[in-house]
Amino acid sequence: xWSRRQGRLSTLxxxxxxxxxxxxxxxxxxxxxxxxxxxxxxxxxREDAPEEAGGQSAAVLLGEAEVQQFxxxxxxxxxxxxxxxxxxxxxxxxxxxxxxxxxxxLEGSMRTLVGLLTSNRxxxxxxxxxxxxxxxxSEQSAVAEACLPATSYLLTYLSGHSSEFIELCLxxxxxxxxxxxxxxxxxxxxxIVPALVAxxxxxxxxxLEALGYALSQLLQSKEAPEKIIPENLGFGYxxxxxxxxxxYLCGSCSQPTSAGSSLLDSSLxxxxxxxxxxxPKLNLGVAVEFAWCLHYIICSQVNNAMLLSHGALPxxxxxxxxxxxxxxxxxxxxxxxxxxxPVFRCLSNLLTEVPVEAxxxxxxxxxxxIVAALFILxxxxxxxxxxxxxxxxxxxxxxxxxSPTLCTSLLSLDLIEPLLQLLPLSNVISVLVLTVLCNIVxxxxxxxxxxxxxxxxxxxxxxxxxxxIEVVGQSLELLQLLFLYQPEAAQAFLQQSGLQALERHQExxxxxxxxxxxxxxxxxx
Amino acid sequence: MLLPTALYSRLAGAPGAAEPLPVERNPAxxxxxxxxxxxxxxxxxxxxFFEDGDVQRHLYLQDMLTQVSETPxxxxxxxxxxxxxxxxxVFAALEDYQHHYHMSHGNTCSLCSRAFPSGHLLxxxxxxxxxxxxxxxxxxxxxxxxLVEGCPEKFRTSQDRKDHMVxxxxxxxxxxxxxxxxxRGPAMPAAADPPARxxxxxxxxxxxxxxxxAPPPCRRTYSHRIPSTVCFGQGAARGFxxxxxxxxxx
Numbered sequence: 001x002w003s004r005r006q007g008r009l010s011t012l013x014x015x016x017x018x019x020x021x022x023x024x025x026x027x028x029x030x031x032x033x034x035x036x037x038x039x040x041x042x043x044x045x046r047e048d049a050p051e052e053a054g055g056q057s058a059a060v061l062l063g064e065a066e067v068q069q070f071x072x073x074x075x076x077x078x079x080x081x082x083x084x085x086x087x088x089x090x091x092x093x094x095x096x097x098x099x100x101x102x103x104x105x106l107e108g109s110m111r112t113l114v115g116l117l118t119s120n121r122x123x124x125x126x127x128x129x130x131x132x133x134x135x136x137x138s139e140q141s142a143v144a145e146a147c148l149p150a151t152s153y154l155l156t157y158l159s160g161h162s163s164e165f166i167e168l169c170l171x172x173x174x175x176x177x178x179x180x181x182x183x184x185x186x187x188x189x190x191x192i193v194p195a196l197v198a199x200x201x202x203x204x205x206x207x208l209e210a211l212g213y214a215l216s217q218l219l220q221s222k223e224a225p226e227k228i229i230p231e232n233l234g235f236g237y238x239x240x241x242x243x244x245x246x247x248y249l250c251g252s253c254s255q256p257t258s259a260g261s262s263l264l265d266s267s268l269x270x271x272x273x274x275x276x277x278x279x280p281k282l283n284l285g286v287a288v289e290f291a292w293c294l295h296y297i298i299c300s301q302v303n304n305a306m307l308l309s310h311g312a313l314p315x316x317x318x319x320x321x322x323x324x325x326x327x328x329x330x331x332x333x334x335x336x337x338x339x340x341x342p343v344f345r346c347l348s349n350l351l352t353e354v355p356v357e358a359x360x361x362x363x364x365x366x367x368x369x370i371v372a373a374l375f376i377l378x379x380x381x382x383x384x385x386x387x388x389x390x391x392x393x394x395x396x397x398x399x400x401x402x403s404p405t406l407c408t409s410l411l412s413l414d415l416i417e418p419l420l421q422l423l424p425l426s427n428v429i430s431v432l433v434l435t436v437l438c439n440i441v442x443x444x445x446x447x448x449x450x451x452x453x454x455x456x457x458x459x460x461x462x463x464x465x466x467x468x469i470e471v472v473g474q475s476l477e478l479l480q481l482l483f484l485y486q487p488e489a490a491q492a493f494l495q496q497s498g499l500q501a502l503e504r505h506q507e508x509x510x511x512x513x514x515x516x517x518x519x520x521x522x523x524x525x
Numbered sequence: 526m527l528l529p530t531a532l533y534s535r536l537a538g539a540p541g542a543a544e545p546l547p548v549e550r551n552p553a554x555x556x557x558x559x560x561x562x563x564x565x566x567x568x569x570x571x572x573x574f575f576e577d578g579d580v581q582r583h584l585y586l587q588d589m590l591t592q593v594s595e596t597p598x599x600x601x602x603x604x605x606x607x608x609x610x611x612x613x614x615v616f617a618a619l620e621d622y623q624h625h626y627h628m629s630h631g632n633t634c635s636l637c638s639r640a641f642p643s644g645h646l647l648x649x650x651x652x653x654x655x656x657x658x659x660x661x662x663x664x665x666x667x668x669x670x671x672l673v674e675g676c677p678e679k680f681r682t683s684q685d686r687k688d689h690m691v692x693x694x695x696x697x698x699x700x701x702x703x704x705x706x707x708x709r710g711p712a713m714p715a716a717a718d719p720p721a722r723x724x725x726x727x728x729x730x731x732x733x734x735x736x737x738x739a740p741p742p743c744r745r746t747y748s749h750r751i752p753s754t755v756c757f758g759q760g761a762a763r764g765f766x767x768x769x770x771x772x773x774x775x
Contacts, residue, residue, distance in 0.1 A: 194675030
């Protein structure tokens with residue numbers, strides 16, 4: 001959808017600076033919303049259209065009489081074209097919040113609209129679906145909830161074949177999903193998850209992207225980790241829906257009935273991973289949506305063992321390599337950036353679920369190309385999206401913590417210096433870089449020797465000048481390990497006024513003991 | 526950040542793991558007052574570490590959804606009529622025609638010409654309306670399957686099924702794809718217009734109603750079975766195949 005519609009982006013009347021300013025405002029609003037845990041909200045999903053956009057898509061305020069008239073014309077008009085035009089006019093009106101209110105207050109209006117949605121006149125169906133879509137967007141609960149009578153049909157149509165219509169139904173459902181838990185409490189028993197799963201075999205990219213979006217909204221909802229992911233879908237899902245008295249039915253069936261078997265047992269998971277496989281068929285817009293879905297599933301920790309057995313790690317690792325290759329080649333890589341964030345998170349969190357004994361079996365996680373790819377991506381983000389650096393470094397930590405193989409790769413591929421270049425960027429990044437360095441150094445003298453001589457010591461002396469306790473603390477940890485395995489480093493430390501650097505922080509309670517210990521080691525060896 | 530040039534060719538090279546350097550730890554490493562042990566870190570989804578990434582994701586969604594709401598451009602063509610026998614709808618845009626074809630002719634019962642939004646509903650229809658074996662079995666066991674995808678429940682009568690769908694699946698009582706079978710027999714050769722007998726055009730409120738009593742305005746005399754040569758990629762009409770033909774030759 002991204003590539004298809006990019007060409008249609010209307011040029012706004014405002015200039016570049018104004019655009020940047022608006023983007024900063026939007027970011028600030030989103031940041032605030034996230035801190036208040038309100039990020040998944042309708043209000044923030046669609047940016048208010050700027051007034052100067054004008055033209056055809058301007059929202060028109062319609063009065064009750066006009067709404068009634070358009071509905072009547074659409075429903076009973078004799079001329080096909082007139083009926084269609086009436087619906088188009090209604091749709092334009094429904095972009096206006098007041099018209100929406102008028103519409104829902106009108107008796108029988110939704111009934112008529114649903115009737116048109118389920119009629120056999122294709123164009124009327126499409127326009128009725130668009131009207132519903134407009135209504136589903138509304139921030140006002142009453143308006144969005146007025147769409148509920150249509151949901152059983154929207155879900156039914158997901159099993160059809162008309163891709164444009166399905167796409168529209170999916171985005172409408174996506175909006176309704178976000179509306180409230182109450183709405184989801186209707187959509188879930190109506191079978192939204194199986195209906196979504198049915199769509200995943202569609203060959204149409206636009207449908208898949210819309211599906212991924214709707215699903216990601218469902219998985220991101222507040223109750224998803226406790227309720228939707230564990231108890232949903234397949235047999236387990238309907239178990240949860242049934243009344244207690246129906247339990248006897250479940251006992252007599254051969255299907256597995258354990259909770260946690262549902263969403264993740266279904267073919268959905270395998271399809272999701274399939275859609276994220278790198279290769280000529282990979283569609284970035286689609287992969288982005290499913291990567292986010294995967295992220296929410298992994299975070300819920302419902303059944304990560306199953307994800308691992310389905311080969312999620314190799315898929316993600318290969319995707320990482322693929323993205324790095326693409327980052328090298330392309331200038332414009334908006335979608336690569338969008339994909340990188342959820343992929344980092346999925347890989348990184350999933351790594352924490354691999355039992356220690358099994359780590360060695362994951363060939364992809366020892367392949368040195370993975371660190372090569374990660375660094376290429378980090379450099380890419382440095383230019384395009386510095387906010388992603390910390391997540392990339394977090395992944396690097398998880399990759400290297402228990403992996404002598406990858407620590408060795410970092411050394412043999414000469415990646416220490418580039419890593420050190422990231423130190424000054426921010427406190428968070430400093431701590432992460434220092435942690436990765438600790439991962440390497442703690443593995444013993446063979447590793448430290450490869451770092452000596454080198455820029456490491458002077459970088460550490462620089463970090464000691466900072467005031468952030470965490471940064472300094474991590475530097476102290478690194479120094480201790482370095483002194484232990486590479487005694488010459490202690491010598492050089494003394495010569496380069498290391499003790500004075502330490503003294504700055506002597507009074508700090510959290511650092512005092514370690515500073516004392518280091519001073520001792522440096523002086524006495 | 527300056528990367529070594531060899532890195533790019535390494536990425537493009539063959540898979541391979543480095544031979545790890547020998548690990549040799551000193552027990553004093555990370556000993557008190559020091560704290561460090563290498564460990565993997567897991568962040569829950571609402572952690573503030575994820576704030577930046579989540580904000581970027583949302584910005585992307587905002588842009589995406591704004592575009593979704595825009596009226597799509599259509600590929601306009603000179604007006605043409607749907608070529609399916611008996612259908613006289615006219616179109617000027619390919620997307621509209623494609624939608625029409627899928628909805629009105631895609632999953633059509635060749636026996637009674639009713640159109641359904643999905644193959645699944647068509648299958649259920651053929652089974653429940655045109656399969657005599659079904660009728661026989663239904664007298665002895667639960668045959669009416671729940672229409673909600675993924676629900677395995679079956680019922681003795683279509684009314685029981687409807688009750689289940691309303692009560693458990695919160696479906697509307699007048700769900701239009703769950704109409705009880707009418708008394709009308711199998712499709713007659715010189716039958717009515719498919720559009721009139723397909724998904725009923727809903728000028729009235731959605732009632733569960735039988736077919737209109739009055740004969741439709743125009744009658745045709747040719748069969749409304751969609752010829753097998755017409756195929757739009759998916760879903761030509763399907764029907765319950767009669768076994769009579771096979772016994773023709775002794």
